[in-house]
Amino acid sequence: MKKISVVTPLFNEQSNVVELCQRVAEVMKSMPYDYEHLCIDNCSSDDTVSILRNIAASDPHVKVIVNARNFGYIRSSFHALLQADGDAVVLIASDLQDPPEMIREFVQKWEEGFKTVMAVKPVSEESKIMFRLRKFYYKIVTRISEVPLVQNATGSGLFDRAVLNVLRSIQDPYPYFRGLVCEVGFPIATVPFKQPRRVRGVSSQNFYSLYDMAMLGITKHSKVPLRLMTISGFLLAFVSLLIAFGYLMAKLLFWNAFVLGTAPVLIGIFFFGALQMMFLGLLGEYIGAIQTQVRNLPLVVEAERINF
Structure with missing residues (x-):
């Protein structure tokens, strides 16, 4: 039986973590695969870790990594991906804006032969200004990048073991992951969806983190x-x-x-x-x-x- 690893980075998501794990478990149990749900906590200051302990105590599929400090979303997510041992690894956000039910579509594309599948949001319920700024940024980066990037990608998706093996050999300590998977070169399938607003909790992404990610995309993939x-x-x-x-x-x-x-x-x-x-x-x-x-x-x- 093939194994799928679901990876979720978390930071102060006590209001979402229970529903997240329940929805991931429901999706994975409805498919003929063995699975693990690897949650990596970036040193949350709320009750996220204690809630994860309780979930892991009753569900052996749930594995937890607790970071010694907040290393940032980029490094924490990439580290968790490299720890997964499934035949395919799914990265899904913890805020439920990228619905866990998309995992079925990711796996379907994977079974069709795609080694990389990425979620894209052609429409979104977020602020119109932010959405247009993101869209403009992706157009700029795609135009100047040395490799074509997937526009409006959210970061969630599925990555075959072959892709992860290549990424593991690169040893980049601060990668722009959305660009890195495009550099690998395997054909990429996309799963479009309408991204809903965050229902509970507050996003940890501020202006600095968004700027950091934007400049990372430019400096890593364009001269x-x-x-x-x-x-x-x-x-x-x-x-x-x-x-x-x-x-x-x-x-x-x-x-x-x-x-x-x-x-x-x-x-x-x-x-x-x-x-x-x-x-x-x-x-x-x-x-x-x-x-x-x-x-x-x-x-x-x-x-x-x-x-x-």
């Missing part, structure tokens, strides 16, 4: 911003040289009548200063990604394992 910086630098240097030459000729031809004003100087200083700061900031993002890579830290440090 286009670096090339644009280089090309822009040459173009601006050429324009600056032309302007300087123009002012020199004007002064030589109209020595007494032409007065060099302060306005062009101030405009030039502020414009090029702002441009340099923007380029330095973008360059810093790439340097930060390199620094994370060379430190070679573990994805997470585990404090405890339950039901392993």
